[in-house]
Amino acid sequence: MGISIIIPVLNEEKYLGKLLKHIACASGPTNVVEVICVDGHSKDSTKEVALAHGAKIISSERGRAKQMNIGAKNAKGEILYFLHADTFPPANFDITIIQAVAQGHESGCFRMKFDTKNPVLRFFAWLSRINHTLCRGGDQSLFIKNSLFKKTKGFNEDYLIYEDSEFIQRLYQQTRFKVLQKSVITSARKYREKGWLKVQFHFAMIHLKNYRGAGPEELYNYYHKNILT
Template sequence: MKLHKISIIIPILNEEAQIVALLETLLARMKHPHHEILLIDGGSTDKTIEVVRDFISKLNHQQHFSKKRCVDSLFEASSETTCIQLFSSEKGRAKQMNFGAQKATGKVLYFLHADTFPPKHFDELILEKVREGHQAGCFRMKFDYMHPVLLVSQFFTRFNVNWCRGGDQSLFVMKSLFHELKGYNENYPIYEDCEFIHRLYDEEEFTVIPKSVVTSARKYREQGTWKLQYHFAVIHIKKSKGATPEELYAYYKKYVS
């Protein structure tokens, strides 16, 4: 059976401290190394671009990867199997992820945050769901911080209901369905993941894979877990009551960012 290629799309901005760890994890945990990784930079001002280029150069040297031309790519490594590409786009996670979807060559899109690490053989787990007929879905989620509030929050990610979803759980979606729904709404500076997932649920096209990604709780540690969880809950409530993208972002900027 021919396996679908997965395009792993990662929006990045000032991720020099951990982007290499993520790339190494992705390469180590793939079962079928014929996919592609697309890093979409939104204008990093740290050493993210330099770090990624160095990683790709070392990969080329250590594993004998062969270069091939890639239109509009800032830097690329490829072999007969895995392909890693670095692109630049406008800032804004929705814009960056839409840009990545435009450049993707796989039939399956997998959107992943730069501080979220998928489980072993994540690609096969996604493809199993695709073979079962599912067109979109995510993983369960665990935090890298054992706080009671976060333990409760991550517990509910096992349930296949709309209000239990979030971008940190990552997201796979068939490219055809993604384009049919016109991708992420770029009017949302925040909440873009949830807004798109809501539309997937409206199409009754969602499943939850019973394995967990591990995501960073750095923002919770920095700002306080109870405080941040409260503000995120308020944002969800405001959206359910019809708040505009501008209103959600204004609240986020005031209390979170």
């Protein structure tokens, strides 16, 4: 079973080269059939970095849901693996994913650790081992069989944020979602830039708003007002 890795990117020249090198070292020579970087019109050298490391580049409108859907549409692999540009998968992640799929898990993710010693962020990362939708997020990466992705129609492009969580909530309803025991390492850069307490509080509020029925526009407006500005 071949894996297509799909990475939505926008001005990620700082992290992307490190990630692509890491992917090559952390996986076998045959299991990963392609790495697709879907670029939302970067203004830096993201495209050049991707090509220099052997990745494919697809251009897209900006928006991670749109970018990931386009990547999936062009992917060849039987398994799709969605990865953020600042998230580093564990050694032999390809074998771990393939084994999980072979055991009947059509979708799943890894546990997560942040690249920080902040005790609060380390605690929230620890919660990623719990197999519940409240503990899921895109920073944990996501694997899914290509056939299931097509069946579920992929990411909802109405969501400019929270697209990963919304999709994973649907997957929980349709599959035996698997949380793998190994961990990805994710950058805490947003927490360092905006303040860990502020970001964690507002992400929690976004989760709460979603569970209380807020739609994609309300979630984005809250995110834009309280985190982006």
